Amino acid sequence: MFTKVLVAEDYEIANQGIVKVLNDEVDIHNIHEAKYCDDAYLKFRKAHKDGELFELLITDLSFKEDHKVQIRTSGIELIQDIRKIQPDIKVIVYSQESRPDKINMLFQKLNINGYVCKGQHAVKELVNCVQGVYKGDTVLPAEVTDATKDNIINLDDFDIMLLEELAQGFTKKEIVQKLKKQKISPNSESTIDKRVSKLFDDFKAKNTTHLVAIVKDLGLL
Template sequence: MFTKVLVAEDYEIANQGIIKILNEKLDIHNIQEAKYCDDAYLKFRKAHQDQEEFQLLITDLSFKEDHKIQTRTSGIELIKDIRSIQPHIKVIVYSQENRPDKINMLFNKFHINGYVCKGQQAVKELITCINGVHEGKIMQPPELINSSHTSMTIQLDDLDMILLEELAQGFTKKEIRIKLKKQKISPNSESAIDKRVSRLFDYFKAKNSTHLVAIVKDLGLV
């Protein structure tokens, strides 16, 4: 079982609930907690520098604002920054978010190891999730497994992500095409880009580029 865990959760009740599960149900006692992503990251960096790395990160997705200016304001940003230093740390997201598309994005883009939705079955599901992740399994929640949306989820490739990121920065399709040609990224024809963007519009049910950018930002894709 894991012996050192970092918990990032800003609600005291949820925070203490996770720690109680780790202590009493899983016999894990080397736990550090943080109520803000920046604090969690600092604790992670210190442990990494001391060569006493955390084996598991359990984090929420959203954190309430505080009077202090925060560099990292979401669990996604925390995951990205921690994984950039310690790529193989196990990550479990513990959140109220139950949208299958957003949960699936976390597995596909950020390669999280497990997800638990807060709710009536959260204690049981968190224990199962931690055990499964420790065994090397990818632990998807029932909300994703049982969703009819799962089989319809779009598989975004590198070009799709480039298009979304460029659109999010305000570039037009014509400007993107020029950039792709300069970078020798293909396909880069006008028709190919039009087809790609139209496919993204259809999948995300976006009315225009602005609407598409708003949707993918909400999902954490860009």
């Protein structure tokens, strides 16, 4: 079982709950807590520098604002910065976010190892998630496994590239010209038009501005 765990959670009751579950149900006792992403990152960096690595990060996604200026304000940023230094650290997200698309994005884009939705069955699910991740499994929550495939949007690298270009204000014609100049395929106007139209349909966006706002809210950009 994991021997050293870092928990990033800004609500004290939830924080204590996670620690109690890890202590009593999973027999993990070397647990370090942080209420803010920056604090969690500093604890991670010190442990990494001292050669006393954390094996598992359990983090929320959203954190309340504080009077101190925070460099990292979300669990996504914390995961990204920690993974830059220690790519093999296991990551479990523990959050109220229950939208299948956003949860699925975390697995696809951040390669997290497990996800637990806060709620009535969170304690049991957290225990199962920690045990599963330790065994090397990828533990999906019921919010994703119970969703039909039609309800989950799967984006490839080309879709992400198109979304990034649209977010920067480029039109479809400008994107086509840019792709042709960089010799990136596919780059025909009809293909780009179809892919962008599909993104509009998938995210039920009314226009480009709406589309960009939706994907940013989902953490895709």
